[in-house]
Amino acid sequence: MRLVFVTSNRGKLEEARKYLSPLGIEVVQKSISYPEIQANTLEEVVAFGVSWLRDHITGPFFIDDSGLFVEGLNGFPGVYSAYVYKTLGNEGILKLMEGVEDRRAYFKSVIGYYDGELHIFTGVVHGKIINEKRGDKGFGFDPIFVPEGYSKTFAEMEIEEKNKISHRGLALKEFAQWLKENLKKD
Numbered sequence: 001m002r003l004v005f006v007t008s009n010r011g012k013l014e015e016a017r018k019y020l021s022p023l024g025i026e027v028v029q030k031s032i033s034y035p036e037i038q039a040n041t042l043e044e045v046v047a048f049g050v051s052w053l054r055d056h057i058t059g060p061f062f063i064d065d066s067g068l069f070v071e072g073l074n075g076f077p078g079v080y081s082a083y084v085y086k087t088l089g090n091e092g093i094l095k096l097m098e099g100v101e102d103r104r105a106y107f108k109s110v111i112g113y114y115d116g117e118l119h120i121f122t123g124v125v126h127g128k129i130i131n132e133k134r135g136d137k138g139f140g141f142d143p144i145f146v147p148e149g150y151s152k153t154f155a156e157m158e159i160e161e162k163n164k165i166s167h168r169g170l171a172l173k174e175f176a177q178w179l180k181e182n183l184k185k186d
């Protein structure tokens with residue numbers, strides 16, 4: 001089957017493709033930009049994005065809204081992750097973390113799939129923000145995040161390895177499971 005993924009983020013697209021293609025699901029990218037409202041949760045951002053997109057796209061599609069939540073910064077950048085990444089980047093986060101003791105952080109990914117109604121799938125991975133950037137794979141905040149139980153950053157992992165434990169990998173796992181149970185193979 002083919003699934004339309006509305007995103008302009010190549011890193012997300014590659015991760016979804018790597019995860020879903022062995023399951024026989026071809027992911028087709030659509031890069032329509034959609035409004036991302038200011039809200040307290042990723043779920044609200046996804047619900048609003050889907051309700052806007054469903055009037056602009058024919059057929060089923062999915063989106064992924066994700067964020068990095070740093071405990072010592074009271075959950076910042078959270079729902080503002082895309083904006084903060086564009087404006088401050090990894091260097092900016094490392095600077096904000098200077099002198100902050102609690103370096104625990106988590107990534108969360110919320111996938112919204114629309115097929116006439118909205119279905120939500122989520123994934124979370126806990127870890128910590130290190131003191132410097134490491135690795136050149138992945139995207140976004142990957143070089144500064146080390147998941148719990150590992151010593152490598154996400155940016156030092158191949159996509160398959162990251163997908164096994166990451167927020168997006170876990171959300172995709174739930175999504176794929178749901179598709180298997182709810183759709184007939186075509």
Ligand code: ITT
Nearest residue numbers: 007008009064065066067081082085139140141142
């Ligand atoms: P869309 O077109 O899919 O919305 P985006 O980049 O704007 O792409 P988001 O609104 O979900 O995506 O913003 C999330 C930001 O958080 C994104 O810009 C990344 O910098 C970061 N991020 C999300 N998932 C990540 C991951 O797996 N690893 C590192 N950084 C991630």
